[in-house]
Amino acid sequence: MAEVQTSDQPRSRPRRRLARIVTAAVAGAALVAAAGLAVTNASAQTDAEAAQAWDLVWADEFDGPAGQLPSSANWQIDLGHSYPGGPDNWGTGEIAAHTDDPANLSLDGSGNLKITALRDGSGQWTSARIETKKTDFKAPEGGALRIEGRLQVPQVTGEAALGYWPAFWALGSPYAGNYWNWPGVGEFDIMENVNGEDTVHAVLHCGVAPGGPCDEFNGLGATTQCGGSCHDGFHTYAFEWDESGSAGQLRWYADDQLFHTIDETDLPADTWAEMTEHAGYFVLLNLAMGGAFPDGVSGQVTPTAATEPGHSMLVDYVRVYTSGGSGEPTDEPTTDEPTTPGVGVRDAYTAIETTSFDASSGVATSGGAIGPLGDGDWVRYDGVDFGSSSPLDFVATVASGAGGGVSGLVEVRIDSATASPIGSFAVANTGGWTSWQDVPGNVDAVTGVHDVFLTFTSGQPEAFVSVDQFLFRH
Secondary structure, X not given: OOOOOOOOOOOOOOOOOOOOOOOOOOOOOOOEEOOOOOEEOOOOOXXXXXXXXXXXXXXXXXXXXXXXXXXXXXXEEEOEOOOOOOOHHHHOOOOOEEOOOOOOEEEOOOOOEEEEOEEOOOOOEEEOEEEEOOOOEOOOOOEEEEEEEEEEOOOOOHHHHOOEEEEEEEEEHHHOOOOOOOOOOOEEEEEEOOOOOOOEEEEEEOOOOOEOOOOEOOOEEEEEOHHHOOOOOOEXXXXXXXXXXXXXXXXXXXXXXXXXXXXXXXXXXXXXXXXXXXXXXXXEEEEEEOOHHHHHHHOOOOOOOOOOXXXXXXXXXXXXXXXXXXXXXXXXXXXXXXXXXXXXXXXXXXXEEHHHOOEEEOOOEEOOEEEEEOOOOEEEEEEEEOOOOOOOEEEEEEEEOOOOOOOEEEEEEEOOOOOOOOEEEEXXXXXXXXXXXXXXXXXXXXXXXXXXXXXXXXXXXXXXXXXXXXXXXX
């Protein structure tokens, strides 16, 4: 999804995730096991049959009531026809105005994000575009990054589809606030589809434009038919950036089938460095209408009078994993002093990564989780929005390698680490510090926006738990 001035021209699921639990509140402390994994990567750097274990470091499952906007903790909604001070029409020539109207952008109530292109009575098109607030997704030194999404492109073909341009992609973080350093900062197009054609495209944009090592404004791309048809419902698209070998490698997958690879040695050293040595990338989802790509493919200006409005891109989930190396870059808390509650930056009903805490005491991070944790440790998450109805319970993904007889409580407190807990559950050895399980606990009534504390109580000195992520359910 190139950010440029328009010119005339069988893998198993990675290891750790908070399981979707569709039943009502679960009484007691029943455990739901999280899946373990060693992934065989047919294109691994060091061994064609090497096993690669992935740790989930960020995710949005898009669970929530129909008509709700996506989580404001996870996503920024882009509005209008450009960034302030950036290229017009998002630099692509697309013509739809992006909005935050639920008619264009909302959860569908069935676990999906729905982005819909609409045309009003005067012929003006609207649609939507969102980007992650987290902007430092990158391969850890000596390790790998995987960005994965399960999506359904608009189920429309032929003349009715002319101009539709759904995309799932990532853009180098230095672009934010500059808007004129593309393509040098790098762009990874994980999935693009135009005009309802039965193919999807994977593209790298880099270097300089026009021309350069990535042949801009085309980029270095490949196409696939998703094992037969890209228009037969949901498909899984993934991108991997692997720094585990002697040279870096970029890989693109559709339904876990590798169909595009670019090696570091395929590019000039300064080009690779410019797109990989900055802070990282942010992920975008959008449904464009018209622009250079669909126009170029169809040989005419799109959309046309025959283009049919009202079709949607559906997104089941977006997940980001890392493997090996030094781990995921994390934002370290800058203070242990309380902040004013009511910021409203996190959705209580969407999984909260525990490493995203705003303040802590006695807490270490390891492998994308916090812990091991013991008596008196705590973490704080600012501005958690419970809405107008109270949660039924909460569930956290935990692991424990505590010794025999060692156990403790994971507690939820509101607005103060010393407030009375509104909920808790007990945890003991789960089979090891990497044996992850989902554990539910009941909570008292709470509405509105609050700072949420997780506190850990055991009355004994030994650490008893690590926590990966948590959410509330209603």
